[in-house]
Amino acid sequence: MKNITFPPAPQSKAELEEGAVFSPKFDAHGLVTAVVTDADDGMMLMVAHMNEEALALTLTTGIAHYWSRSRQKIWKKGETSGNLQNVIEIRTDCDQDAIWIRVRVAGDNATCHTGRRSCFYRSVALENGVPALSKL
């Protein structure tokens, strides 16, 4: 695999926002936020983080890789469960500090470690002035 590196952000804001150079803005921990949706129906599946290596692996293999903050290692999502994420499209935002990944999930279509399709299975609303969760 060709070694992929990411250039630093350009000096020019116009270049950062309108240019063709991909210069993801990794935070102090070397991570960018990755938001993952189902490529077919747009369902929000999960939010995770990528370091430079995870992003490079995702680009070169077409399978989503993340950085596990809890385990402090590269996380090939679905490697154990079989619910691999085949990448259909990758996008970045105006200031290049977030990544949106549109995927098709293999296996039994579960993304959440609880077995659910999506990690976002609870809504938040005020009940008598107190925030509370409801399962969907």
Added chain:
Amino acid sequence: MKNITFPPAPQSKAELEEGAVFSPKFDAHGLVTAVVTDADDGMMLMVAHMNEEALALTLTTGIAHYWSRSRQKIWKKGETSGNLQNVIEIRTDCDQDAIWIRVRVAGDNATCHTGRRSCFYRSVALENGVPALSKL
């Protein structure tokens, strides 16, 4: 406005993941990631951050508020442009460290400061082995 506070995470992982108590996990900077989509067609609009106050304001007013990391202050999205975000639904994920907000955007339906509907207007792909951006 009733003062809203958020309890610390429960000791029990089962309670955190399956319970009804909303205990968002703010990071070392006091922020949670907020992912924002259009409530009608699911379009990914933006990724931002919320501190406790922004989250409380969003819950109590029904208008999305964020924490501007660049300006270091509460950011009522659309206050200047008119593109306010009316909150249709708020969700959180299994470990409660991310918030998904489904909104309807007022004004001229632009979310990005560049005037576009979404901040995610560029795709990322390898071109001759080098990551590059393409406008959509």
